[in-house]
Amino acid sequence: MIVYCLLITTLLLAALSLLLLWPRRRGLQSWRIVALALSVGAFIYLYGTWLFLSVYARYALAAALLVLLAVRIIRKPVITKHKRWRGANVLINATTLFFLALSVLYYTGTNGAPPGVADIAFPFKNGNYIIFQGGNGLPTNLFHYNLRKAVYAIDIVKLNGSGNRATTIFSNSLNDYTTYNDTVYSPIDGKIVATETTNPDNPPGVIKRGPKNTNYVLVKGGEFRVLLAHFRPGTLLVTEGQQVAKGQPVGLVGNSGFSLEPHLHIQVNALSPNEDAWYHTPQLQIKFNGRNYLLFETIAADR
Numbered sequence: 001m002i003v004y005c006l007l008i009t010t011l012l013l014a015a016l017s018l019l020l021l022w023p024r025r026r027g028l029q030s031w032r033i034v035a036l037a038l039s040v041g042a043f044i045y046l047y048g049t050w051l052f053l054s055v056y057a058r059y060a061l062a063a064a065l066l067v068l069l070a071v072r073i074i075r076k077p078v079i080t081k082h083k084r085w086r087g088a089n090v091l092i093n094a095t096t097l098f099f100l101a102l103s104v105l106y107y108t109g110t111n112g113a114p115p116g117v118a119d120i121a122f123p124f125k126n127g128n129y130i131i132f133q134g135g136n137g138l139p140t141n142l143f144h145y146n147l148r149k150a151v152y153a154i155d156i157v158k159l160n161g162s163g164n165r166a167t168t169i170f171s172n173s174l175n176d177y178t179t180y181n182d183t184v185y186s187p188i189d190g191k192i193v194a195t196e197t198t199n200p201d202n203p204p205g206v207i208k209r210g211p212k213n214t215n216y217v218l219v220k221g222g223e224f225r226v227l228l229a230h231f232r233p234g235t236l237l238v239t240e241g242q243q244v245a246k247g248q249p250v251g252l253v254g255n256s257g258f259s260l261e262p263h264l265h266i267q268v269n270a271l272s273p274n275e276d277a278w279y280h281t282p283q284l285q286i287k288f289n290g291r292n293y294l295l296f297e298t299i300a301a302d303r
Helices: 002-021 031-047 056-074 088-108 142-146
Strands: 117-120 127-133 154-159 183-185 190-196 216-220 224-229 249-252 264-270 283-288 298-301
Touching: 002 031, 002 056, 031 056, 031 088, 117 224, 127 142, 216 249, 264 283
Parallel strands: 117 283
Antiparallel strands: 127 154, 127 298, 154 264, 183 249, 190 216, 216 224, 224 264
């Protein structure tokens, strides 16, 4: 199961970063090893799938790394020489640079400057949420990047009180996912120009249907169109042609279409003077209430 593989990888890399920084009996680690430990720690802090366990675990990792780094700085280093394979330092340096590069790309991405930015309201209320996928291209938005018409799309899930998105690491029951049945609110004032509500939900971990079999709402505003997708069948609260206000309920989160577990998919596309299909127009980068959110960043929705 991919969820368990991702979580195990997260925990192993976190343990590796701590082990590399852990004080040793015979002297302290060289600064080369310290740099490697911090680069691995920074990478897994940013990219680690902590929400499968608890998002609070990432803060514990950061605190532990800072404590161990302080110990390394405060203690007087005892120089010890170790015989190493000739290429060991080269390998260590290359690995450090690799993880540092990924950490930098977390913030910059690979898409360059977006064709435009859409500042919209956050589509949820009453709870804590996390960006499940999102960012400016690779590597933070890998899944959407492969779907070239969704390079700036964002997936959102709701967290429970333990900082997990479900009652367990993985569950076969949709009702165990905090996001399931959560109410989605229109992020803009506009007109409902398209809807779909008849597609069934997938069982968690199974994608039986593709993107064209997704329950969705398409809202047209003054400058762009907003797609909200993966609704539970039969739960839409709006109809085509209806005018909606920002903050108005539009439906309940489900797991329909190209989705492994309950979440809300949101993307914004510019309007076209030629009335092109919404997915043929440039996709815009999304800001929620004036702020740009990145992969695995948490959002406290207004109560």
